[in-house]
Amino acid sequence: MTLLEQFQLWLATMWPEWAAYVTPAIVGVVIVIAFALCMVIVFIYFERRLLGRFQIRLGPNRLGPEGIFQPIATAVKVLLKEDIVPAKGDKWLHWLAPLVVFVPVLMIFAVVPFWEGAIFIDLNVGIVYVVAISSVSAVGIYMAGWASNNKYALISALRMVAQVVSYELPVILSILGVVLMVGSLSMSQIVAAQTIPFILLQPLGFIIFFLGAVAEMNRSPFDLLEADSEIVAGFHTEYSGMKFAMFYLGEYCHALAYSCIIATLFLGGWRGPLLPPFLWLLIKVVAVFFVIVWIRATLPRLRVDQLMSFAWKCLLPMAVINLFVVAAEVLWLPESLPWIMVVVNFAFAGALILLWSKLFTLGGGRVEV
Amino acid sequence: MKFERYGIGIAKGMALTFKHLFRPPITVQYPEEKLVVSRRIRGNELVWYPDRCTGCATCAKSCPQGNIEIVTHVGDENNYVVDKFEVDTGRCMFCGLCVESCPYEALAMGLSYERAQYRRGQLVLSKEELRLSDVRQPSGYARPKIEATLPEQSLLVNWDREKGGQKLSLVPLSKKRGRGV
Numbered sequence: 001m002t003l004l005e006q007f008q009l010w011l012a013t014m015w016p017e018w019a020a021y022v023t024p025a026i027v028g029v030v031i032v033i034a035f036a037l038c039m040v041i042v043f044i045y046f047e048r049r050l051l052g053r054f055q056i057r058l059g060p061n062r063l064g065p066e067g068i069f070q071p072i073a074t075a076v077k078v079l080l081k082e083d084i085v086p087a088k089g090d091k092w093l094h095w096l097a098p099l100v101v102f103v104p105v106l107m108i109f110a111v112v113p114f115w116e117g118a119i120f121i122d123l124n125v126g127i128v129y130v131v132a133i134s135s136v137s138a139v140g141i142y143m144a145g146w147a148s149n150n151k152y153a154l155i156s157a158l159r160m161v162a163q164v165v166s167y168e169l170p171v172i173l174s175i176l177g178v179v180l181m182v183g184s185l186s187m188s189q190i191v192a193a194q195t196i197p198f199i200l201l202q203p204l205g206f207i208i209f210f211l212g213a214v215a216e217m218n219r220s221p222f223d224l225l226e227a228d229s230e231i232v233a234g235f236h237t238e239y240s241g242m243k244f245a246m247f248y249l250g251e252y253c254h255a256l257a258y259s260c261i262i263a264t265l266f267l268g269g270w271r272g273p274l275l276p277p278f279l280w281l282l283i284k285v286v287a288v289f290f291v292i293v294w295i296r297a298t299l300p301r302l303r304v305d306q307l308m309s310f311a312w313k314c315l316l317p318m319a320v321i322n323l324f325v326v327a328a329e330v331l332w333l334p335e336s337l338p339w340i341m342v343v344v345n346f347a348f349a350g351a352l353i354l355l356w357s358k359l360f361t362l363g364g365g366r367v368e369v
Numbered sequence: 370m371k372f373e374r375y376g377i378g379i380a381k382g383m384a385l386t387f388k389h390l391f392r393p394p395i396t397v398q399y400p401e402e403k404l405v406v407s408r409r410i411r412g413n414e415l416v417w418y419p420d421r422c423t424g425c426a427t428c429a430k431s432c433p434q435g436n437i438e439i440v441t442h443v444g445d446e447n448n449y450v451v452d453k454f455e456v457d458t459g460r461c462m463f464c465g466l467c468v469e470s471c472p473y474e475a476l477a478m479g480l481s482y483e484r485a486q487y488r489r490g491q492l493v494l495s496k497e498e499l500r501l502s503d504v505r506q507p508s509g510y511a512r513p514k515i516e517a518t519l520p521e522q523s524l525l526v527n528w529d530r531e532k533g534g535q536k537l538s539l540v541p542l543s544k545k546r547g548r549g550v
Contacts, residue, residue: 054386058396298386299379 002188003117004028028120032109039285040252044071046286047252047293054297075245083241086149093147098239098246100140104133105250108257113188115270115277126187127175130261131168134216137250138164141225141235144247148238156234159304160225164216166311171212173319174205177326178265191269199266200342204322204349206266208315210291213262215311217254220296227301259288314356321352405523406482408509408516411463413479415456416507417499421475424449428467428476434460437467456499458484459492469511477507477515 004024011020045060045068052059060070085094111126113119123129138161145157179185181201182193199206215222226234236247263269263284270277302310325348329341397404406412424441440453468476481504486492501507509516 053390053394056389056392056395058394058398294383294386298382 001117002119002122004120006117032120033106035114036106036109036253036256037249039256040249041071041075043252043256043289044074046289050290050293051297054294078245078248079242081241081244083243084238086238089149089238090147093143094238095243097140097144097147098243098250100143101137102140102246102250102253104136104140105253105257107133109260111187112257112260112264113191113269114281117188118278119188122186122188125185127179127185127190127261127265130187131172131175134254134257135164135168137254140250144239145235148235150238152231152233153235153237156225156227156231156237160218160235163218163222163224163307163311166308167212167215167222167315170208170311170315170319171216173316173323174202174209174212175265177202177205177323180323180326180330187264187269191264191271194268194271196338196342197266197268197271200346201338202322202326202345202349204318204345204352205326206262207349207353208319208322209266210262210288212311212315213258214292214295215307217258218251219255219292221299221301222307223301224304224307255289255292256285259285259292262288313359318352318356322349405520406480407522408519410480410482410508411465411478411510412508413481413484414458414461414494414505415467415499416477416479416501416505417454417496418475418477419451419454419496419500421473422451422454423473423475424451425472427470427472431466431470433464433466434462436460451496454496454499456494457492458494459489465510474512477512478510480506480508480519 004027007027008020008024011023015023048070049059049061049067059067061067063069063073085091108130110120111123111129113122141160142157145153145155145160148154178190178198181198182190184190184193218225225231226236228234231237236244239247260281263281267284267288268280269284270281272280272283275283325345329344333341424439426437426439426441429435429437429439434457436457438453438455438457439451441449441451444450463478465478468478499505507515509519
């Protein structure tokens with residue numbers, strides 16, 4: 001039983017039924033959205049400073065101590081900007097698209113377990129809900145690209161749809177490996193089952209899920225849809241002001257949400273010694289985001305065909321094989337010996353990665369199509 | 370086994386960027402920290418030495434833009450007395466021809482480089498404003514004697530943050546925010 005349900009039962013003893021039903025929902029929504037937005041602001045600051053340090057610069061450090069008020073200044077600046085709608089664009093879609101991008105991403109946080117029982121709603125199909133709802137923002141980006149009546153925006157939107165559809169498959173298949181081990185789709189069950197973090201039990205699944213998640217949140221090196229050297233700013237070329245801020249927020253919210261999901265699925269969620277559980281989750285989320293920024297600071301952007309061949313020829317077969325191996329291990333290995341599984345899976349992941357990098361290095365390291 | 374073709378390049382790149390986290394940033398935080406400029410910088414505006422100037426107006430003739438305006442009258446000892454020496458620095462392109470052409474070294478290029486003004490009229494400098502002062506120091510451009518006294522330029526590659534970038538011993542730039550600094 002989650003904390004909110006207990007709150008509801010406690011309220012029902014003195015309030016009318018409808019009030020006891022509505023109040024916990026509102027409280028939960030406010031807490032979750034406050035968490036998401038505060039963390040997003042922290043993330044924006046964190047990424048800018050961290051990216052600066054990766055590039056031997058300082059990053060924003062003028063406003064407030066060490067520049068911590070810079071995201072607020074940026075937000076105010078963006079809010080005060082003029083809101084421009086293209087003359088021949090589809091005004092309603094243009095207005096609706098940022099919402100369709102932003103809202104589903106916020107909805108992911110409904111099933112993120114913060115600690116024991118502290119989850120907005122403990123869906124029994126939690127991880128399926130995450131996969132389903134996070135794909136909706138792809139529709140929003142396509143709407144933005146279409147409504148802008150701009151060729152670059154449309155190219156970017158088409159690229160994004162192709163990318164998200166391609167990377168969805170390996171992501172889901174690597175989630176299935178986790179689900180097989182837990183025997184449940186519920187997020188709190190997944191956390192409860194991780195006496196050993198699943199990153200150790202299935203490293204290959206973690207790598208595939210991580211890369212797929214980075215591709216789905218459209219971050220570097222998979223940020224083809226806003227490749228500024230090719231297609232200006234991509235789908236938000238024609239956006240400014242508040243609507244642009246929604247896309248920007250949505251992007252970071254997506255990164256935060258997927259960091260939470262990765263921390264929950266593979267790093268043991270809120271489980272950890274000594275420190276309070278919520279702090280453990282935060283540490284893991286920030287660690288995942290650090291790696292995402294690190295990748296962004298290092299790797300150059302992929303070409304479109306490389307992106308697609310990476311998804312379909314590399315991640316997808318590896319995810320399928322990983323799923324079969326995990327299924328066989330769950331079926332035949334005794335549950336009392338998880339460390340055998342760790343060793344076997346690490347060896348297996350190494351062998352598979354070597355094999356696939358061999359397949360991809362035809363022609364002297366050039367990725368063949 | 371050669372690992373060059375097995376994705377080891379990605380690992381190498383990641384290790385490289387990770388090392389960058391522990392390097393000191395190369396950013397010069399401008400208003401607080403300043404690099405020492407070249408000794409022969411054709412910097413801010415001009416420095417005019419009224420005691421050396423004979424009012425011959427060679428500088429005015431050599432200026433391609435005609436920025437320098439000199440008005441003189443004949444004094445008691447049959448010399449020129451400079452009534453007006455005005456430079457419209459808004460149109461100056463820092464070619465340095467006036468400094469090179471001056472026969473008495475009465476003009477020098479400036480050493481400072483912060484010359485933003487709020488009004489266009491402030492860019493026209495009168496002869497009082499052009500004199501040598503704390504904030505208006507000569508650079509070594511076409512003036513080897515001055516050049517020898519100036520500190521060496523601090524290049525970014527051998528700039529030491531601990532010693533501080535502020536090496537302009539003649540002008541405490543960060544303290545004095547006067548005109549032309």
